[in-house]
Amino acid sequence: MNIIVTGGAGFIGSHLVDRLVQEGHRVLVIDNLSSGLRTFVNEQAEFLELDIRDEKIHNVFENFQPDYVFHEAAQTVVAESMVHPTEDCDINLMGLLNLLQASVKVGVKKFLMPSSAAVYGDLEVLPLTEELAGVPRSCYGLTKLTTEGYLRIYQESFGLSYICYRYSNVYGPRQGNGGEGGVVSIFCEHVANGESIKIFGDGEQTRDFVYVDDVVEANILGLNNDVTGVINVSTETGISVNDLIDTLEDIAGTTVTRHYEEPRIGDIKHSLLSTAKAKQCLGYMPKWTLQKGLENTYHYVKDNR
Ligand SMILES: NC(=O)c1ccc[n+]([C@@H]2O[C@H](COP(=O)([O-])OP(=O)(O)OC[C@H]3O[C@@H](n4cnc5c(N)ncnc54)[C@H](O)[C@@H]3O)[C@@H](O)[C@H]2O)c1
CATH class of the missing domain: 3.40.50.720 (NAD(P)-binding Rossmann-like Domain)
Structure with missing residues (x-):
């Protein structure tokens, strides 16, 4: 077709x-x-x-x-x-x-x-x-x-x-850093480079990836x-941003510094x-x-x- x-x-x-x-x-x-x-x-x-x-x-x-x-x-x-x-x-x-x-x-x-x-x-x-x-x-x-x-x-x-x-x-692979779900690719890059991670809010907001x-x-x-x-x-499975970073650190066998900042306008607390x-x-x-x-x-x- x-x-x-x-x-x-x-x-x-x-x-x-x-x-x-x-x-x-x-x-x-x-x-x-x-x-x-x-x-x-x-x-x-x-x-x-x-x-x-x-x-x-x-x-x-x-x-x-x-x-x-x-x-x-x-x-x-x-x-x-x-x-x-x-x-x-x-x-x-x-x-x-x-x-x-x-x-x-x-x-x-x-x-x-x-x-x-x-x-x-x-x-x-x-x-x-x-x-x-x-x-x-x-x-x-x-x-x-x-x-x-x-x-x-x-x-x-x-x-x-x-x-x-x-x-x-x-x-997943090929995701850019700017879009809606880009948080995973951004975190992957920071963990791979051993760089600190900036988190908007307290990291307890949950997402369904x-x-x-x-x-x-x-x-x-x-x-x-x-x-x-x-x-x-x-x-239909939620995970907090903090737990997501924990999982990535386990996969990479490393830990990174986390900086917590003010939540952004329009950001949602929980989504499932x-x-x-x-x-x-x-x-x-x-x-x-x-x-x-x-x-x-x-x-x-x-x-x-
Ligand atoms: N990634 C997510 O988590 C997510 C979640 C919900 C909905 N969506 C939706 O899924 C769709 C794809 O998102 P993505 O993450 O692959 O984004 P992406 O930025 O990787 O892909 C969007 C593509 O559209 C092209 N594009 C943008 N404006 C255009 C225009 N005016 N004319 C022609 N091409 C244009 C871009 O060059 C890019 O290739 C979007 O509608 C997005 O809103 C994505």
Whole structure:
């Protein structure tokens, strides 16, 4: 099948492209390389350096005739969305609308993309389930929540099927240091270099980390399934930032100094996503333990410093 992957030169997108190519699909990557790397793009995929907001997207869709679209390109840095909210909105919403319009025009069968745990905000209920009304604490979370609304309207009004995955904190090889889940790659680099680690808050905030291969698997399950709507993707297992660093120190056989700083605006205290819907609708079952995923990521970061 013909599949377009936006953001396919980035962390999650490039792993997804590898899997789609491996499964024999014809893949076109669209990426402006603002944070992604050309070298991450699978050699068997076609590549176009283009911004998702560009009008040329419509000709590209006409020529390539995609059956499916995976839209991974985004402004992904929560803190950045608070400093430059118009840029965040422009990329994450105007870029989305450009792609949705082009998808409807050429009759795309399904549009699959991430939302984020950030849409929930600081809700007290854990684990977080999809039907809860989220109250985002950041502009990034708000553009993701608005994304979900646009997808619903495009399905209801124009018949475009979709899945919008609320990823928790994704980690793994090729992750940059800036994005949402970048804390793992940042910590890996500091531990590998024997450098001190800066922690925002007391380190007791918890996150639900999911290895990138499990996220790719959820996307592939969505491709081969009639389900449509919003679905969490996580491991439903929380770990504190302090425990995460302990685990990395064990893997590396070293210890590092920790500096505790003020929490950042928009940061969430606890985040744990329910996987019940993903299991029921997609047959999703995360395969990677945190220990194994962190070992892989740590060795990748150490070897690619
Ligand atoms: N990493 C996480 O933990 C996490 C968690 C929740 C949701 N997400 C979402 O998953 C998606 C992928 O995130 P990632 O971690 O792989 O980020 P990433 O920064 O590694 O990848 C994003 C890619 O999009 C490209 N891009 C950015 N703006 C673009 C534009 N205007 N036009 C074309 N290309 C553009 C970048 O060059 C990059 O290759 C994003 O939508 C992000 O919000 C990520």
